[in-house]
Amino acid sequence: MPAELQELSHQVEARWGGRVGLSLDNGAAGLACRMECRPAELPELCSWLFSDQDYSFGGLVVEQRSGWELRYLFYRARSGWLHVVASLSSGDGRLPSISRFVHAADWHEREAEDLFGLVFEGHPRLGDFVLHNDVWQEGLAPLCKTFDASQPVKHREPDPNWKPRRIVEEVGAFAMPVGPIYSAASAAVFFQLETVGEDVIRAQPRLFYTHRALEKIAEGRRPDDVVLIAERISGTSAFAHSLALCQAVERLCQLEVPPRAASLRVLLAELERMRHHAAAIAGICESTGLAVAAAHAAMLEEELLRASGALTGHRYLFGLNRFGGLSTDLDDAACGRAAAATAWVAAKLAALQGMLSKSSSFLDRLEQVGIVSSLNARAFGLVGPIARAAGLVRDLRKVQPYCGYDRVEFGAPRESEGDGYARLRLFFREAQESAKIISTVARALPQGRFRTPETELRPGAALGWAEAPGGAALHWIRLGAEGRVERYHVITPSFANWHGFRLAAENFAFQDFPIILATFALSVHENDR
Amino acid sequence: MSQWVTKGLATGVKATHYPRAAETAPGTSPGMPAATSLPAARAQLVAARCPTAALRQVPSGVEVDRRRCVHCFRCVRETESPVDWDAGCQWAELLAGSERRGRSLGRAFSRSLHILVVDAGDCGACLSEVRQLNNPYYNMHRLGFFLTPTPRHADVLLVVGALTEHMRLPLRKAYEAMPAPKRVVAVGSCALSAAIFSPSFICAGGVGKLLPVDVEVPGNPPPPLAILHGLLLVAGRKPPSGTDAVRAGANQDRLR
Structure with missing residues (x-):
């Protein structure tokens, strides 16, 4: 075991005892280190890795097998990959959000919520992300195994009066919608640019117009x-x-x-x-x-x-x-x-x-x-x-x-x-x-x-x-x-x-x-x- | 700032000779499989290698549906019976129904055509090739083709991408906002047949499902010269017949 990982392993043992299982695997899956824990430990463990151990957050992989398997990918120089794995039973789709501590995970959790129907408790902003709410019914969860992607899906008639969820209201405030068709030969994306005078104070992009699943x-x-x-x-x-x-x-x-x-x-x-x-x-x-x-x-x-x-x-x-x-x-x-x-x-x-x-x-x-x-x-x-x-x-x-x-x-x-x-x-x-x-x-x-x-x-x-x-x-x-x-x-x-x-x-x-x-x-x- | 003026003048004219003559520079087109006569057993094998069913076995060998080809090169590489290769790129076709629909574009448009480009679920490659039309090598302004950011000024709607559910409404609104006479050019195999994305719950399987398409430009992505060819067709200008946009052999550097 490399020295850095040995150190990490000791610290995990001291802090979480048996609640976080750490194993090394350099085999087929190409991972250096795997930490297994219950969903309840996720926020503390991930935030410790991200904030104190200088790990970068790579992403979140959700798999639906016999139950839910969530895999949080971390990496840092010389230590290789670190997979934090948590399992949930298939009936239970709720787990704590880590993005309050690891902001890099914010969009990953939103994506998993939208495409799998998982609920990340404590996440401030879920829903209407990949699948636009003005087009699709709620709760579609297309990445679930039961969903048949080859068939057309009944969806809402697109709502021509769609409005963003939040808008700056202030004297002299001005909101400029740009997209999804704008300028010459630009990709499909929508921006809600909100200004008070000269400066853009909010520039939230709305993406996934070209989501091809x-x-x-x-x-x-x-x-x-x-x-x-x-x-x-x-x-x-x-x-x-x-x-x-x-x-x-x-x-x-x-x-x-x-x-x-x-x-x-x-x-x-x-x-x-x-x-x-x-x-x-x-x-x-x-x-x-x-x-x-x-x-x-x-x-x-x-x-x-x-x-x-x-x-x-x-x-x-x-x-x-x-x-x-x-x-x-x-x-x-x-x-x-x-x-x-x-x-x-x-x-x-x-x-x-x-x-x-x-x-x-x-x-x-x-x-x-x-x-x-x-x-x-x-x-x-x-x-x-x-x-x-x-x-x-x-x-x-x-x-x-x-x-x-x-x-x-x-x-x-x-x-x-x-x-x-x-x-x-x-x-x-x-x-x-x-x-x-x-x-x-x-x-x-x-x-x-x-x-x-x-x-x-x-x-x-x-x-x-x-x-x-x-x-x-x-x-x-x-x-x-x-x-x-x-x-x-x-x-x-x-x-x-x-x-x-x-x-x-x-x-x-x-x-x-x-x-x-x-x-x-x-x-x-x-x-x- | 005078440095830029000097630089611009010193560079000279770089524009291709197309459509007056074929382009001779290498690497301007990926080419596409061509209809090939093959023994039945071999034809069957090579057609089975095609992931998008662009190759079809016929009694004489294989036929090619260009609208489905994604340039995976499986029919020429790592196979004992490679098909023939069309190194050119004059693939665009004016669909038969085009003239029957509404008024013809007419001569007024033949050297002043304003084009609105819509990304309806592209991967970025077709869009990138459309952007290349404005670089000095292709310089489509010299032919009287201009990109416009607004449907109100557009004569041609150029659509790339497989038509995602999210882009249906924006695309329909853009088309309806265009003044008549108007034409639709579908660029890239995704816009023609959804190709590798094949019809799914989120991709309609081609722009033709929503709008009346006038010119189809196959390719994944079609190189800039192929798109120029499509625009010449929609403007009612005759691209040179007999010779292709690309000199044969110019792209043969590496195929198999």
Whole structure:
């Protein structure tokens, strides 16, 4: 047992005695440490881990088996994953909420309440979250096993007079509804922007307009078809999500990924990250109205899309990940060409960053705007570039290495200000790091197979993870005896970061809103699933 | 600020030659399986590999329903009987009922078409490809196509996504708020057939279930050139026949 866990185990023993069972398991499920407790202990235990032991909250996995099984995922550097597991009998759907102490769990509990019908006692705001109350009947609980997802459901006629639950009432107060169709080619999301004069005092997003119930429709399907679903959680982070799912299945079934496939996966994941960041940079330039810079960044994004297309056949890297490797070998020369293309783009990005850093009218819109403090970033469990721009060390490639990332040398940039400009600089710096990783990997690709020949599936459950361009992506999959998917749960970075978005948007000027939104580079589709 | 003016001028014109000539740069289209003649046993095997039933066995081999293809490459990779591959992307089709419905768009619109884009349950990839149409490589303004944020100014409703229950009302309202004559372009296999999401309690299985679709653009996602092709069709402009949007072989760098 690693020393950190030994210490933890002693403390748990001293504090909870026999009420919390701690066991270690480094086997198939890929967990380092499992703590079992009764639901009543959850708030105290989770809050102790989160506040005193410096664990980050990863997410909540709910499974309906013989009873309810709730799994709270925690992680921290060097200690691996920690699963806090609590069981409930199937008749009883009530348990205490932990989000009073672990605010990062807030939306996870709301989601479980809406999709399973579980009641989290003490949670201040349940209902009308994933399934909009103006469309669906209450108590639908579509993720329950008894629910048949293939049949249409009788729902309410959409209520054209829908109003938000709470609205600021004050002299001079003004509420501006934006969405779900707004601006040119934007994703479907609704914002209720409330202002008194100049500043936005409340900016609560209403999400899940594009909820496709991917977790539900995955159930009963063949796992290799679920890889296709994983790619379409967020089309712009397709490779990271399919990678996380494949790694879960590979861990469960003990499939060994050949070194060549692992290296190619790193190369492709970084290509995707670079393209995502180029798109984010283009979005930020566009939001400030700096047309030439936006056009240049958009051209670089298209160059990376073309490099992806030329290398793999698909501009968004669909159809590549398979269990045990990739669907095709990418020859060394083609990888070399892709590395050359990314190096060219990296140089152009550096030049663009230099020019932007000298454009004072542009910087004025970003500096000291949309600030997320590191304290808030931690409390809300923010991930990825948003968390790193606020000074947190949150990068699964470093904290929970996978796919051979621990053998690749790369920097994990951080900024401390947490404002829009810090996020922009971080996108630039990470894109540079990705380009470096791509060229390092492409120079020394191991020879051999691109996919393991054995693909025998086993029943059981496992966690897979990857640092998607937007942050930590966690995939939990349970396979049944016939090799069909029993439960699939995805915790996406956008879900975590949308939760914290209002921190940045509130108390800033109305006209800063689109810019703050662009600097977050959030995916609506990844959140909605 | 003069640095930006200089930079813009120094970059020059980057726009593709399409639709005057085919695009030759690699990586502009994922391509799609093409109808292939195969022995019956092999045709059956390869058709069974398709997760969305886009491939169908026929006496001569396999046929392709482009509206369902999701580019999973299972019919060309890791199989002994790969199908033929169409490297181009002029896949859009004007549906037969389009002209019968209401007045035709007419010549006035052929070089000034305003487009409202609605995300009706997309994964983000189609939306991203639609956004690329405004980058300097595709630059759809040069063809007289413009995105508009309001249905009141829109001639064309471009819909991406599998039509979720939550987006039904907003989509219907947007369509009804558009002045006539108006057209609907459904972009991406999800908008055409729900593809991998297949009809469920929350996805209707295509935009056609709610609105009269005039032009269908297959692809998952369709590359920008394929969407341009669809827009040219809806504007009543003849894209070049005989040649594809992409020069054959340009995308063949890596297929199997």
